[in-house]
Amino acid sequence: MGVIGQIGQWFDQRLQLAAPIRDAAEHPVPRNTASWFYVFGSAALTVFLLQLVTGILLALIYVPSASEAWSSLQALNHDVTLGWFIRAMHGWGSNFMVAIVLIHMVQVFLFGAYKFPRELTWIVGVFLLLMTLGMAFSGQVLRFDQDAYWGLGIGASIASRVPIAGPIIVKLMLGGPIIAGATLSRFFALHVFVIPGMLIGFVCLHLLMVLKLGINEWPMPGRLVKRATYEDEYHQLTRKDGAPFVPYAVWKDLFFAAFILLAVAACALYFGPFGPTGRPDPTIIQTAPKPDYFFLWLYGLLSYLPPSMETPALLIGPVVVIAFLVLLPFLAGEGEKSWRRRPIAVLTVLLIAIILGTLTHLAGYTPWSPHMNAWSGDPVPEQFLHGRTALERQGALVFQVKQCRNCHSLGDLGGQRGPALDSVAVRLTQDQLIRQVIQGGGNMPAYGKNLSPAETTALVAFLETLHPRGQAPARDAARDIALSEDKDQRQAAPR
Amino acid sequence: MSNENLVSRRGFFMKMGILFNGLVAAALTVPIVGYLLSCITRGRANAYLSWVPLGPVSEFPEGETRLATFRNPYVTPTDGKTVDTVCWVRRVEGEQFQVFAINCAHLGCPVRWFPQSGLFMCPCHGGAYYRDGSRASGPPERGLFEYPYKVQDGMVTIQAGELPTPGSPTASLFGNKAPCGARNELVSIESKLSASSETNALLRKTKTWA
Numbered sequence: 001m002g003v004i005g006q007i008g009q010w011f012d013q014r015l016q017l018a019a020p021i022r023d024a025a026e027h028p029v030p031r032n033t034a035s036w037f038y039v040f041g042s043a044a045l046t047v048f049l050l051q052l053v054t055g056i057l058l059a060l061i062y063v064p065s066a067s068e069a070w071s072s073l074q075a076l077n078h079d080v081t082l083g084w085f086i087r088a089m090h091g092w093g094s095n096f097m098v099a100i101v102l103i104h105m106v107q108v109f110l111f112g113a114y115k116f117p118r119e120l121t122w123i124v125g126v127f128l129l130l131m132t133l134g135m136a137f138s139g140q141v142l143r144f145d146q147d148a149y150w151g152l153g154i155g156a157s158i159a160s161r162v163p164i165a166g167p168i169i170v171k172l173m174l175g176g177p178i179i180a181g182a183t184l185s186r187f188f189a190l191h192v193f194v195i196p197g198m199l200i201g202f203v204c205l206h207l208l209m210v211l212k213l214g215i216n217e218w219p220m221p222g223r224l225v226k227r228a229t230y231e232d233e234y235h236q237l238t239r240k241d242g243a244p245f246v247p248y249a250v251w252k253d254l255f256f257a258a259f260i261l262l263a264v265a266a267c268a269l270y271f272g273p274f275g276p277t278g279r280p281d282p283t284i285i286q287t288a289p290k291p292d293y294f295f296l297w298l299y300g301l302l303s304y305l306p307p308s309m310e311t312p313a314l315l316i317g318p319v320v321v322i323a324f325l326v327l328l329p330f331l332a333g334e335g336e337k338s339w340r341r342r343p344i345a346v347l348t349v350l351l352i353a354i355i356l357g358t359l360t361h362l363a364g365y366t367p368w369s370p371h372m373n374a375w376s377g378d379p380v381p382e383q384f385l386h387g388r389t390a391l392e393r394q395g396a397l398v399f400q401v402k403q404c405r406n407c408h409s410l411g412d413l414g415g416q417r418g419p420a421l422d423s424v425a426v427r428l429t430q431d432q433l434i435r436q437v438i439q440g441g442g443n444m445p446a447y448g449k450n451l452s453p454a455e456t457t458a459l460v461a462f463l464e465t466l467h468p469r470g471q472a473p474a475r476d477a478a479r480d481i482a483l484s485e486d487k488d489q490r491q492a493a494p495r
Numbered sequence: 496m497s498n499e500n501l502v503s504r505r506g507f508f509m510k511m512g513i514l515f516n517g518l519v520a521a522a523l524t525v526p527i528v529g530y531l532l533s534c535i536t537r538g539r540a541n542a543y544l545s546w547v548p549l550g551p552v553s554e555f556p557e558g559e560t561r562l563a564t565f566r567n568p569y570v571t572p573t574d575g576k577t578v579d580t581v582c583w584v585r586r587v588e589g590e591q592f593q594v595f596a597i598n599c600a601h602l603g604c605p606v607r608w609f610p611q612s613g614l615f616m617c618p619c620h621g622g623a624y625y626r627d628g629s630r631a632s633g634p635p636e637r638g639l640f641e642y643p644y645k646v647q648d649g650m651v652t653i654q655a656g657e658l659p660t661p662g663s664p665t666a667s668l669f670g671n672k673a674p675c676g677a678r679n680e681l682v683s684i685e686s687k688l689s690a691s692s693e694t695n696a697l698l699r700k701t702k703t704w705a
Contacts, residue, residue, distance in 0.1 A: 067574065167662055171535045178577070178580070180571065181575065368621045449613065
């Protein structure tokens with residue numbers, strides 16, 4: 001026996017870990033689970049370890065103080081050698097971790113791996129997902145910039161809507177009456193001690209159950225899970241058609257883990273670190289805060305929910321979703337595992353993916369937000385001014401000066417909160433235009449108090465010119481008759 | 496008497512040990528929970544709120560809405576710039592003011608004032624408010640939050656100290672009621688317009704407050 005072997009034996013005599021580790025590594029797994037579909041769990045663990053390492057490296061420089069955090073991030077980005085790269089790895093690692101955890105969850109769901117006897121593995125996994133999202137949100141707060149500051153305000157506004165306890169929850173969350181030093185300190189404690197500690201514990205539990213209960217076999221359509229017989233069937237399967245996890249299946253995990261680390265590093269190198277955006281100074285109000293990628297869908301949802309639905313949806317929605325995820329293995333703990341025979345499961349995943357994807361895509365360009373500088377920045381396209389009367393041009397001026405442009409686009413420039421007005425004259429008659437401008441409605445403010453009659457006349461004259469060439473503007477037929485009757489009467493009167 | 500019914504000396508001491516630990520843990524819970532919850536009030540109720548000056552009345556021209564900066568009354572050493580807060584001050588006339596929180600009543604983003612169109616607009620989800628702070632359009636369920644104010648020795652002073660949120664007690668104390676000025680303006684809108692259904696709803700609401 002070589003020296004290394006002797007040293008190893010010396011340690012093992014005291015630790016007695018070699019045998020259990022060997023057992024765990026060589027435990028038989030069903031042959032067909034050595035699949036590229038089964039690599040996401042280990043990839044999530046790999047990225048989590050990367051986050052631990054890069055997080056500790058960042059903590060060497062980062063200062064968790066509301067007055068210093070932003071400057072310490074600037075130092076990391078610009079002064080500390082390769083500080084930008086570690087920040088970028090941590091930031092991209094966070095995005096990858098959320099993505100991989102979600103993919104892992106979808107795979108487990110579609111392969112029926114949450115069914116008997118792996119219910120608890122799934123439930124622990126649900127909590128791991130929640131903690132991962134908690135890490136993503138608290139991490140965004142630690143990048144203490146304008147987005148973080150106003151993001152906390154949004155979090156506080158949501159939390160405050162909890163009946164009765166709302167204000168107390170807000171103060172517990174902020175560590176005081178406003179977003180300030182104590183807020184950052186407590187999110188630092190959450191992000192660095194509390195949540196990672198729980199994550200490590202839950203990851204260990206999760207892994208322990210994977211080892212004890214075995215990797216979910218490849219689902220075969222028609223092979224149903226029954227509580228009474230499943231465990232025997234699984235053991236028979238691993239005896240008959242099993243192979244040791246190491247090295248039979250593990251090489252795919254190893255390759256994928258390395259590939260993911262490389263992908264994180266490549267993104268970090270190419271795209272660089274996230275922010276920080278502007279200084280977290282509440283007196284700078286020229287800002288349009290935006291959440292990080294994985295919360296963009298929520299941003300979109302909050303814009304589209306009708307006001308009356310919002311508070312119930314915000315408070316009850318998460319409870320329902322989490323309760324459903326936790327109860328899922330009890331509601332469908334037996335039966336078919338294969339996604340080929342679970343159309344509702346497949347459609348549910350697709351539906352959720354499409355909803356989240358659409359909301360995320362929309363939040364990429366926020367059609368619901370007014371463009372705060374469109375009125376002064378975006379020019380009125382030439383074709384809308386060419387050959388117009390003085391009154392109509394005056395109307396174009398009113399259109400810009402009164403910030404109409406912030407919500408209404410012309411020639412694809414301007415806000416998208418309201419409808420584009422390139423051809424508004426085709427849709428609305430003169431009377432309807434006047435009514436809409438003065439009274440508002442349909443999500444538009446009333447401008448009655450802020451426009452003089454002359455301004456309204458000019459504005460409507462301009463709006464009436466907004467129709468495609470060769471397409472007549474909308475007109476109220478009755479109005480012509482009414483006006484002509486009026487004229488007739490006037491003509492008749494002198495007689 | 497059989498031995499099974501007897502409590503052994505070691506068993507008794509183990510139980511006593513658990514009990515002793517329980518008592519110590521309970522005793523330690525009091526300071527720990529007290530420490531954790533201290534951020535809710537820091538001593539007494541509303542300890543965070545106090546009157547802070549915004550500037551002399553002359554800084555705010557009549558009929559205009561200006562941005563004012565104030566320092567939060569409760570400051571800790573690591574707060575940095577976060578304790579400097581802004582608000583929109585509207586001087587209606589004379590010593591009649593409206594002081595609006597910068598935070599949108601929807602989710603707290605900073606609203607911006609556009610004097611030309613007389614609107615506050617929020618860059619986040621597109622909430623809009625009229626010059627009197629009442630809701631104009633978008634997702635907010637209510638008008639802008641208002642700070643209570645008073646004019647003292649020629650200084651505009653507001654009662655501030657807490658982040659205004661839809662559920663905060665200060666918001667319900669001071670902001671849910673339509674201020675006097677706003678009520679007058681709404682009535683004048685009514686007389687000027689053949690009120691739309693939305694204005695009608697708003698007016699009905701205002702009348703119930705009055």
